[in-house]
Amino acid sequence: MEVEPRLLLVDLLREVLDLTGTHIGCDTSYCGACTVLLNGRSVKSCTIFAVQTDGGEIHTVEGLAREGNLHPVQQAFAECHGLQCGYCTPGFLMSTCQLLAGNPNPGDAAIRRALAGNTCRCTGYQNIFKAVRAAAAMMMSGDGRR
Amino acid sequence: MYPAAFQYFRAQSIEGAIHRLSELGEDARPLAGGQSLVPLMKLRFSRPSALVDLGFLPGLSYVRTENGTLRLGALTCHADVEESDAASRIPILHDCAAGIADVQVRNRGTIGGSIAEADPSGDWMPALLALDTEVRCVGPKGDRTVPLPEFVCDAFTTVLELGELVREAIVRFPAKGSGGAYIAFKRSAPVYATVSAAVQLRLGKNDVCEDCRIVLGCVGLTAIRARDAEMQLTGRPLTAHSIDHAVEAAMAAAEPEPDLRGSADYKRVLLGALVRRAIDAAARRARGEQVEVHHEYIGRS
Numbered sequence: 001m002e003v004e005p006r007l008l009l010v011d012l013l014r015e016v017l018d019l020t021g022t023h024i025g026c027d028t029s030y031c032g033a034c035t036v037l038l039n040g041r042s043v044k045s046c047t048i049f050a051v052q053t054d055g056g057e058i059h060t061v062e063g064l065a066r067e068g069n070l071h072p073v074q075q076a077f078a079e080c081h082g083l084q085c086g087y088c089t090p091g092f093l094m095s096t097c098q099l100l101a102g103n104p105n106p107g108d109a110a111i112r113r114a115l116a117g118n119t120c121r122c123t124g125y126q127n128i129f130k131a132v133r134a135a136a137a138m139m140m141s142g143d144g145r146r
Numbered sequence: 147m148y149p150a151a152f153q154y155f156r157a158q159s160i161e162g163a164i165h166r167l168s169e170l171g172e173d174a175r176p177l178a179g180g181q182s183l184v185p186l187m188k189l190r191f192s193r194p195s196a197l198v199d200l201g202f203l204p205g206l207s208y209v210r211t212e213n214g215t216l217r218l219g220a221l222t223c224h225a226d227v228e229e230s231d232a233a234s235r236i237p238i239l240h241d242c243a244a245g246i247a248d249v250q251v252r253n254r255g256t257i258g259g260s261i262a263e264a265d266p267s268g269d270w271m272p273a274l275l276a277l278d279t280e281v282r283c284v285g286p287k288g289d290r291t292v293p294l295p296e297f298v299c300d301a302f303t304t305v306l307e308l309g310e311l312v313r314e315a316i317v318r319f320p321a322k323g324s325g326g327a328y329i330a331f332k333r334s335a336p337v338y339a340t341v342s343a344a345v346q347l348r349l350g351k352n353d354v355c356e357d358c359r360i361v362l363g364c365v366g367l368t369a370i371r372a373r374d375a376e377m378q379l380t381g382r383p384l385t386a387h388s389i390d391h392a393v394e395a396a397m398a399a400a401e402p403e404p405d406l407r408g409s410a411d412y413k414r415v416l417l418g419a420l421v422r423r424a425i426d427a428a429a430r431r432a433r434g435e436q437v438e439v440h441h442e443y444i445g446r447s
Contacts, residue, residue, distance in 0.1 A: 005154030005197070008188075027147050029185050030336045032250060041225070041253040047184045048254065051154055052177070052201050095249065112446065116335030117248025 003050045010034045010045035013060060021061040021090050025119070032118035035091035036060050042098040044117070061090035064097070072138040073097055073131075082131030084122035091118050096132050105136055149187035153196035160206070160284060160311065163198050168286050168309030170196050176311060177201065178221060178259035181251050200311070206258070209233050216317045220258025225249070227257060236317065237431055237439070238326030238346060242273035245328070245441030248335045258312040261294075264368070266301045267338040272363035273328040275371060276344040278318040285310025301367040321357075324348040325431030327424045330363065330441040331416055333407065339364050339441070340407040343396070343420035345428040347379065353429075355379045360392065360425075364407075365400035365417060372399040375421070389425055396421040 003012060013019045013036070022045060025033030029047040036045045037059035064071035070078065073096050083089045092115065099106055099114035106114065111132050120128060155170075157163035167174055174196040177183060186192040200206070206221035209230040216232060216239075227233045227243035234240045246252055246269050260270045261281060271294075279294040286309045294315075297304050306312070320326065326346035330339035342363030350356045358379045360372040375395035379388055402413035430437045440446060 004151075006149050006151055008148060008184075011148070027188070029181065029251065032248070032336075035250055038253075042250045043254050044250045046188075047181060047251075049154075049180070049184065051156070052180065052199060054156075054202075098249065114249055116443075116445065117250045 005049060005051055007050045008046055009036070009038075009043075009048045009050045009053055009058070012050040013045060013058075019060055019062050023087055023090055025088065025091070030119065031088065032091040032095065033088050035094045035118065037094055037098060040098070040101065042095050042117075059094070059097075061093055064093060071097075073100070073135040076135035076138060077128075077131040080127050080131035080134050082123065082128045083120075088118060088120045088122075092120065092128060096135060099132070100136055100139060104140055106132070147188040149184075150190060150193045152187075152194055154199065155196060156199045156202055158202070160200075160203055160313070163200055163203070164285055164309045164311060166198050167311075170198070172308060174198060176262075178262075179223060179254040179256040180259075181247070181255035182259070182263055182265065206313075207256075211235075211319075214319050216319065218257050218315045218317070220261075220312045220314055221256050222258070224252035224255050224257065224260075228252060236277065236320065236326070237437075238273050238276060238328045238344060238428075239317070241328040241439045241441075242269050242344075245269065245330055247337075251336065257315060261297070261315060262304060262306060262312045264298050264300075264302050264304050265338075266367055266369070267364045269328070269330060269339065269342065269363070271298065271369040272342055272344040272361040274315065274317065275361045275369050276326055276328070276346040276359045277320065280316045282313045282316060283310050284313045289313070291316070295371070298368050320346060321348055323350060323432055324357070325428045325433070327427035327431065327437070327439045329420050329424050329427070329439055331420060332441060332443045334443050334445065338407075341365060341402070341413050341417045341420060342441075343417060343424045344369075345421065345424040347384075347425070347428050347432060349384065349429060349432040353383045355382065355384050355388075360396055360421060362396060362400055362417060362421070365402040365413060367401075370399055370401070372396040372421075374399060379425070384425075384429055389422065392425065393418045393422050 023033040025031035034045040175194040177197040208219040328344040330342035344361040347358040362370040375392040378392040
């Protein structure tokens with residue numbers, strides 16, 4: 001694939017590949033709505049040129065559910081009402097995935113640190129914390145898909 | 147938002163990058179993690195005609211110890227410094243790395259990029275200036291190693307010449323009995339600090355402060371070494387009294403500008419509180435205590 005150098009990763013995903021699950025929120029590297037995983041690490045896709053990710057592995061929210069089954073993190077956000085309008089949710093899901101990959105049973109302080117780069121203007125974060133704890137429990141007990 | 151169009155070159159070797167940047171001239175910029183440059187370009191505050199992408203260069207991301215020094219490769223991202231066992235032997239470095247912006251930015255932003263940018267609001271400068279740090283540069287005229295205080299000239303200005311790049315940061319391990327801490331206050335996690343303070347001090351017999359550096363961030367065109375404040379501590383036992391004097395002297399040394407992060411008076415008062423906390427944490431670490439230090443922002447706890 002050939003892209004213009006100034007094409008941002010988020011625009012490659014949304015406009016070229018039609019993967020609109022990744023959202024543009026602030027567009028200034030603040031809000032984290034555009035968070036995706038690049039080679040397993042969370043990044044803000046509004047602050048990377050697509051060319052910088054050449055040859056890399058990108059995971060977006062579209063890749064979480066498999067065969068019609070929600071990923072445990074998605075399931076937990078749904079069950080715990082970890083969202084209201086849902087605009088920031090794809091970013092929160094990807095940040096949560098990165099957190100749980102490195103720390104399967106995070107305490108509240110670790111959750112706060114891990115989600116500090118994601119902004120939610122609806123929930124007040126309480127249910128997001130519940131969802132992250134529930135997802136961790138689900139994944140450790142082997143419930144859910146993984 | 148998208149930036150103005152630019153030519154893109156991907157460097158295959160550091161020599162190739164130097165050659166390309168020298169050829170392209172002043173309008174071209176090197177691109178490392180891009181966590182400062184890309185937002186600036188999107189806002190069109192920066193409009194380079196060309197970018198030379200250093201991100202694919204091998205062998206420039208490492209933290210290793212060598213002859214009593216810690217060597218940090220220019221492309222080491224903040225998250226890798228945060229997670230490095232070698233770097234955590236100098237706690238002030240861990241304080242700094244772990245507090246920069248948020249996880250996503252720490253996964254991309256690099257220590258070399260931050261040093262080369264010399265943003266007066268950046269976190270690395272105060273922390274690295276509290277230690278003995280040298281910057282190894284490589285450019286068209288070859289290799290040179292510059293002490294960090296001489297490397298930074300002014301806000302966003304360094305001694306780097308056309309085509310010259312930061313290769314690594316070399317930090318001398320502090321002497322036994324030395325402890326340090328870096329604390330920044332920011333309005334929220336992802337933003338630049340409002341004010342920050344770095345302290346590295348060495349305590350001897352009877353808690354006498356034998357050596358001390360106090361560096362202030364975000365309150366001047368460059369990070370400011372508060373030498374009058376250091377003199378208040380050096381050569382005498384560390385007491386509530388001497389700390390009060392050091393805090394006062396640090397506040398006097400600051401040159402804060404009012405902006406949307408706060409008034410000059412507010413920043414000066416905030417700075418006093420941070421310097422006091424950093425001295426306390428540094429002293430406790432110097433005495434061998436394990437002390438956790440965090441950047442302060444709303445929502446942290």
